Amino acid sequence: MSKRERELEELLAEILIDAFDDEEQLWAFRQAFKDNILVPCKATLAGEPVTVTKLSYNGNARRGLTAACERPDGSKHVVAAADIVLAGEAQQRYITAYRKWMGIALNPRVRKSAKSPAPASAKPAALAGGTPMEPGGSVELAVLSMMSRAAHCRLLPSGEAVTLRAGRLWTVVPGYIARIEPAKRWTYGARPYLSGAIQSTWLDAAALQLTPLRLESHGMWDPADEYWGEPGDPVEPWAKPIIRRGPRPMFEMEQVLPGEDPNDSWSDPIIEANDRKDSGDYEGAYEALMNLCRADLRCLDAHAHLGNLSFDSRPQDAIRNYEVGVRIGELSLPAGFDGVLAWGMIDNRPFLRCLQGFGLCLWRLGRFEEAAAVFDRMLWLNPSDNQGVRALIGPVRAKSPWTDRD
Numbered sequence: 346m347s348k349r350e351r352e353l354e355e356l357l358a359e360i361l362i363d364a365f366d367d368e369e370q371l372w373a374f375r376q377a378f379k380d381n382i383l384v385p386c387k388a389t390l391a392g393e394p395v396t397v398t399k400l401s402y403n404g405n406a407r408r409g410l411t412a413a414c415e416r417p418d419g420s421k422h423v424v425a426a427a428d429i430v431l432a433g434e435a436q437q438r439y440i441t442a443y444r445k446w447m448g449i450a451l452n453p454r455v456r457k458s459a460k461s462p463a464p465a466s467a468k469p470a471a472l473a474g475g476t477p478m479e480p481g482g483s484v485e486l487a488v489l490s491m492m493s494r495a496a497h498c499r500l501l502p503s504g505e506a507v508t509l510r511a512g513r514l515w516t517v518v519p520g521y522i523a524r525i526e527p528a529k530r531w532t533y534g535a536r537p538y539l540s541g542a543i544q545s546t547w548l549d550a551a552a553l554q555l556t557p558l559r560l561e562s563h564g565m566w567d568p569a570d571e572y573w574g575e576p577g578d579p580v581e582p583w584a585k586p587i588i589r590r591g592p593r594p595m596f597e598m599e600q601v602l603p604g605e606d607p608n609d610s611w612s613d614p615i616i617e618a619n620d621r622k623d624s625g626d627y628e629g630a631y632e633a634l635m636n637l638c639r640a641d642l643r644c645l646d647a648h649a650h651l652g653n654l655s656f657d658s659r660p661q662d663a664i665r666n667y668e669v670g671v672r673i674g675e676l677s678l679p680a681g682f683d684g685v686l687a688w689g690m691i692d693n694r695p696f697l698r699c700l701q702g703f704g705l706c707l708w709r710l711g712r713f714e715e716a717a718a719v720f721d722r723m724l725w726l727n728p729s730d731n732q733g734v735r736a737l738i739g740p741v742r743a744k745s746p747w748t749d750r751d
Contacts (some may be wrong), residue, residue, distance in 0.1 A: 356442045357533070367492045368632075371697035374443050375402035376411060378426070381439050384430050387432040390414055390424060400426055404628065409444065409494055425611045447494055448510030483524050483544060483655035487553050488517045490639035497639050498523070511750065517546050518662075519638035520553065520648065536607065547664075552673035555643055558599040558686070559678040565594040566685040571728060583721070583735055587728050590619055592619055595685040600692035603640035615646050627654060645670040645695035652702045662705035670699030686733040697723065709747040717741045 378400045388397045399413040410426035420624040427444050431437040486498035486509060496509045496517065509525065527541040570589045573580055580588065604614045614637055621630040631654060637647035648670030652663040674696040686693040697711050704719035720734045720741060 353445055382436045388429045390429055451566045483526050486523050488521045490519050490635040507537045507539050511543050513543045518665045520642050521546050560596040560677055566590045593685050595690050597690040598696050599641040601641050605638055649698040651669045660709045662708045667699050667702035672701050687728045688727045708741055713744045
């Protein structure tokens with residue numbers, strides 16, 4: 346390790362001595378900037394001179410620390426603090442330490458050619474567990490949860506934990522698989538880190554190496570015991586094939602809820618996340634749900650409620666969360682599954698909520714045939730239709746565009 350690298354490690358240890366998670370560490374960097382960088386100060390941004398007038402962190406972990414800059418022509422901009430180069434080395438080293446913590450190049454002015462060959466004597470670095478980082482190679486990671494500029498992941502197929510720092514993290518959600526071209530591997534605070542470029546992302550629930558949720562048998566469901574309308578009223582078209590099929594086996598899908606206290610009926614991490622959302626603390630709700638995914642990707646309600654957070658404004662993002670929950674739940678259903686997952690059995694609800702969110706997003710995005718297939722499946726799985734799907738089938742089959750509804 347060079348002298349410069351040792352000095353940066355010592356500076357990082359000094360800044361982060363009492364900070365244990367990403368949120369605390371970002372605030373620690375903010376305090377270090379406040380104590381050691383005098384503003385206004387001269388700097389460059391992408392090689393152009395600017396004056397930094399303020400360094401801030403407003404609690405938005407996704408954005409991280411920011412720098413308010415003013416150009417010589419008087420125009421003002423707010424940029425990522427990691428993108429600036431301060432005029433004085435004594436002050437710049439705090440920005441450099443921040444960049445090291447993020448897992449990106451220590452100095453934004455230094456750009457190495459992607460085609461530059463490694464020295465002949467250089468040995469490839471290794472990931473956790475000894476997985477080599479061969480030049481031009483790639484590794485696959487199962488994404489567990491997202492932070493501001495990083496993701497908690499598992500290496501595939503070893504299953505070892507690693508924190509990924511990379512650009513384009515908006516292309517993944519918990520439960521996705523990402524193929525990474527590694528750039529650097531390091532350990533800080535006994536945690537393995539990896540930086541690199543995301544080559545591709547996809548959803549493959551089977552590759553996540555999860556234990557399927559248990560299905561508990563609850564006897565037979567009989568359509569003769571259900572209410573299908575008043576005597577003499579015609580049976581709705583969607584219900585006819587369900588009634589003709591006759592009795593079917595009924596099941597309850599295991600619900601995984603990390604952090605729940607079985608001895609405390611008020612302990613429910615999902616309700617706590619919803620309370621945060623209702624109070625306007627979307628960041629807190631997001632973090633709580635991400636923690637559930639990190640603890641166990643089989644927490645289907647976490648995927649459903651992550652989808653709910655972005656459903657109103659970004660259905661193209663929400664659909665990915667819902668679909669992950671659907672695909673993980675489907676790992677428990679054998680091929681040709683013909684059973685009933687009744688809403689009345691509470692542990693079935695997370696899977697049914699994921700299906701509903703998935704179907705609604707498909708409709709909003711104009712994927713009518715896929716949405717109709719999802720809604721048909723929901724009625725087959727839960728004929729009592731507590732989620733009101735039967736009212737949606739007609740408009741979807743008619744390819745009526747989505748309109749905001751209560």
